[in-house]
Amino acid sequence: MQFDVREPELAGDAIGLSLPQFRAVEDAGRNAPTKRGLGATPEKLPAAPAHIRAGGRMMDSHGRTILDLRISITDRCNFRCVYCMEPDVQFQPRENMLTPAEIIRMARVARSLGVRKIRLTGGEPTLHPQLTDIISGIRAVTDVEIAMISNGSLLTRQKLSAWKRAGLDRMTISIDSVRIDRFARVTRSTVTPEDVIAGIEMCVAEGLTPLKLNAVLVRGQNDDEAVELARLARHFGVEMRFIEYMPLDSAHAWDRSLMVTAQETREAIEAVFALTPTNMDDAHSTARTFVFTDGAPGRIGFIAPVSNPFCGACSRLRLTADGNVRPCLFSTKEWSVMTLLRGGASDKELANFLIDVTWTKLAGHNIASPQFVQPERPMSAVGG
Numbered sequence: 001m002q003f004d005v006r007e008p009e010l011a012g013d014a015i016g017l018s019l020p021q022f023r024a025v026e027d028a029g030r031n032a033p034t035k036r037g038l039g040a041t042p043e044k045l046p047a048a049p050a051h052i053r054a055g056g057r058m059m060d061s062h063g064r065t066i067l068d069l070r071i072s073i074t075d076r077c078n079f080r081c082v083y084c085m086e087p088d089v090q091f092q093p094r095e096n097m098l099t100p101a102e103i104i105r106m107a108r109v110a111r112s113l114g115v116r117k118i119r120l121t122g123g124e125p126t127l128h129p130q131l132t133d134i135i136s137g138i139r140a141v142t143d144v145e146i147a148m149i150s151n152g153s154l155l156t157r158q159k160l161s162a163w164k165r166a167g168l169d170r171m172t173i174s175i176d177s178v179r180i181d182r183f184a185r186v187t188r189s190t191v192t193p194e195d196v197i198a199g200i201e202m203c204v205a206e207g208l209t210p211l212k213l214n215a216v217l218v219r220g221q222n223d224d225e226a227v228e229l230a231r232l233a234r235h236f237g238v239e240m241r242f243i244e245y246m247p248l249d250s251a252h253a254w255d256r257s258l259m260v261t262a263q264e265t266r267e268a269i270e271a272v273f274a275l276t277p278t279n280m281d282d283a284h285s286t287a288r289t290f291v292f293t294d295g296a297p298g299r300i301g302f303i304a305p306v307s308n309p310f311c312g313a314c315s316r317l318r319l320t321a322d323g324n325v326r327p328c329l330f331s332t333k334e335w336s337v338m339t340l341l342r343g344g345a346s347d348k349e350l351a352n353f354l355i356d357v358t359w360t361k362l363a364g365h366n367i368a369s370p371q372f373v374q375p376e377r378p379m380s381a382v383g384g
């Protein structure tokens with residue numbers, strides 16, 4: 001299969017910048033020195049014990065097994081969400097990005113090690129001009145569930161239908177506000193909540209379900225919208241998930257006082273709609289889910305990595321768009337697989353690499369500890 005590795009095209013006006021301004025930001029990003037270029041593994045990755053490598057599964061030293069791989073296919077995004085990416089964020093040079101063929105190969109190797117689910121993320125994955133090829137390529141070489149998370153701003157029935165035919169199983173759409181002024185302020189884009197809601201309707205119509213919606217509530221921004229967002233779950237019969245604001249913003253402006261806890265969000269929703277726990281969450285699930293006690297369709301999910309960490313059941317590994325494998329969202333260390341991929345490594349060597357990285361996974365992210373150090377790279381670069 002031949003893949004064209006052109007840069008994803010971005011619409012400058014979608015992020016409130018003129019195209020020349022946007023290009024200037026991109027150029028600054030490209031020309032900036034990067035600590036993580038090709039082959040920039042700062043330390044030698046220690047090998048996992050021989051019996052772990054021989055087991056052919058990605059197991060860590062705390063007894064957890066990786067079943068879920070999140071692949072960021074681009075670091076570019078057309079939003080600049082206040083809790084994620086500052087307007088002047090620097091992008092990686094395009095030659096540092098994994099090609100579709102490299103992404104597909106990593107997916108195949110991960111599947112051979114027991115991965116059951118792959119989530120395509122970014123940046124904004126729908127900006128990638130070869131997204132359909134990436135999905136169909138992964139589908140051709142694996143039987144994993146393929147999910148994708150998007151900001152929902154660039155969806156059309158035609159694209160969704162092509163992705164579904166290519167092998168996409170389901171979508172998650174992020175929506176942080178249903179009020180036009182708020183939405184613009186939080187996302188720093190000219191996209192409207194109506195645009196995203198139209199995208200949600202299209203996903204449902206296309207059968208890219210079970211559909212999940214994600215929101216991050218930030219104090220002083222959209223912290224009073226829990227109920228309005230919960231109404232989306234009831235209206236569309238989907239799961240609306242509230243993710244606690246995590247210290248993964250490019251501005252490093254996160255502060256605990258800005259975070260709206262899952263408990264607080266639950267109380268706000270329950271003041272209007274009583275909730276009943278489903279008690280059916282998968283052990284590895286990030287969300288604790290609830291149904292509406294009045295029998296309305298839809299669900300509410302709470303993802304509380306800060307107030308109630310779920311590291312003990314973590315089954316996730318992340319591959320960044322520039323070919324680094326991160327054992328944890330909050331890792332301050334990541335390991336470059338680019339050198340192997342572009343240096344003629346065999347599948348066995350790639351598999352051993354993934355096993356070795358998994359073995360380095362720490363027991364937890366330690367956000368609560370005074371020793372916690374925020375990772376240098378934001379969520380947009382890591383892939384949420």
Ligand code: SAM
Binds near residue numbers: 122214383
């Ligand atoms: N562009 C896509 C989107 O908007 O969903 C995919 C990438 S985005 C980084 C993935 C998810 O990460 C989104 O649901 C977003 O709200 C969440 N996210 C980003 N920064 C976050 C932060 N600091 N804390 C919590 N969630 C965050």
